[in-house]
Amino acid sequence: MPELPEVEVVRRGLAAHAVGRTVAGVEVLHPRAVRRHTPGPADFAARLEGRTPTAALRRGKYMWLALDDGSMLLAHLGMSGQMLVQPQGKPDEKHLRVRLPLSDGNELRFVDQRTFGHLMVDVPGERADVPASVDHIALDPLDAEFVPEAFVRALRARDTEVKRALLDQSLISGVGNIYADEALWRSGLHGRRGTRGLTRAQATELLGHVRDVMTEALAVGGTTFDGLYVNVNGESGYFARGLNAYGREDRPCGRCASPIVRESFMNRSSFSCPSCQRPPRRSRTA
DNA sequence: AGTGCTACCTGGAAGC
DNA sequence: TGCTTCCAGGTAGCAC
Structure with missing residues (x-):
């Protein structure tokens, strides 16, 4: 069950393995995974394809990749979500929901058994560096601006x-x-x-x-994460x-x-x- | 406006 | 053994 520390581990993994690579394709295997992206899966894919993440950021349990056109790929892991970086061609996980092949030969995979998690492409909200969907989320206690x-x-x-x-x-x-x-x-x-x-x-x-x-x-x-395998698994480590x-x-x-x-x-x-x-x-x- | 309740979802465990 | 029921819980949206 990912809470802040687990999400931060994933954010660091994304910073190391996704930032600077270009999204070469988008495959939504389960529409529920992008249900918060209201224009739908096709629009989600169109907005991501060809984009390059420039930073991996987080507030509370939300994390996002800042993209090179000013938009953001926002992710919430819900109860059981995982973000994995795997070599392209590796067999799919049972609960693979979204696949994002990257320009370096790897792919970002969103795996989520219980489907409480989600991905969406968002726009900046009240602050240019925070997605609109995260505006209502308070600062977390590890944020430098937390008072x-x-x-x-x-x-x-x-x-x-x-x-x-x-x-x-x-x-x-x-x-x-x-x-x-x-x-x-x-x-x-x-x-x-x-x-x-x-x-x-x-x-x-x-x-x-x-x-x-x-x-x-x-x-x-x-x-818990090493090499290309960026894992958030509530069962491991701290548990x-x-x-x-x-x-x-x-x-x-x-x-x-x-x-x-x-x-x-x-x-x-x-x-x-x-x-x-x-x-x-x-x-x-x- | 602020607080509180519930649906959403899957699969492993527990009960019978 | 095989079926049914319970349980895990973050969040949006709605009721009050």
Whole structure:
């Protein structure tokens, strides 16, 4: 499940293996992969063919290739998306959705089992260097322009639950279910705590843990791609190690040994320590 | 305006 | 063994 660190690994791979090559062809094998490109697959292909990426950029979980005509190839990996650079002629992956042969003999492949991810050709939005479709996405905590104090202020001004806020990409981007649970565990906060009840110190500490957990995962994830194979695979690397809460139901908390509990939250699972992360005494909305 | 809920999708795991 | 059901979760769009 790609969150910010995994997407950053892929961005680096694209910077190394796609930038500077010209798109020699476009093959959309599954139309759903370009569903956000509203003019359709044929237009998608026409806008890409002959273009040359000049840079690989990212905000939160979105990444894009800046193209030599000022447009952008925007990609979101969704739940299961992968961007691969493979030699042309190598057998197709089972869930190959889009193929982009490049001028150097390799090809960019978008592989996505669950098809929550997508590609589109976009135009610049409010800022010339960010696609219009990414305008509504907040800066991520690893962005040089991210202002911690502004985030802390915005978080405390929200009237919602703290985990919900962490997952809100218009407040802070790049955080998904896994790193939200990990940052909350490190902070000793239950995800159902209200944002209004957080002190400035608590909010600042939480942000610090978000940054730390992402930075640590990036350091591990960075080892998963080598050579021409640019991989983002949620199962590899960071998944196996370093997680203190996510996916650890019934296993002992690393701080107090209480069994980690799983709760349903926003139609997904939340993992927390019942002792270190006390739930709010009453529902926020009660 | 801001918050919250749900559809979208596939295949491996778990249940019977 | 083979079938059915559950589960994973990021995001847009819509309901309230």
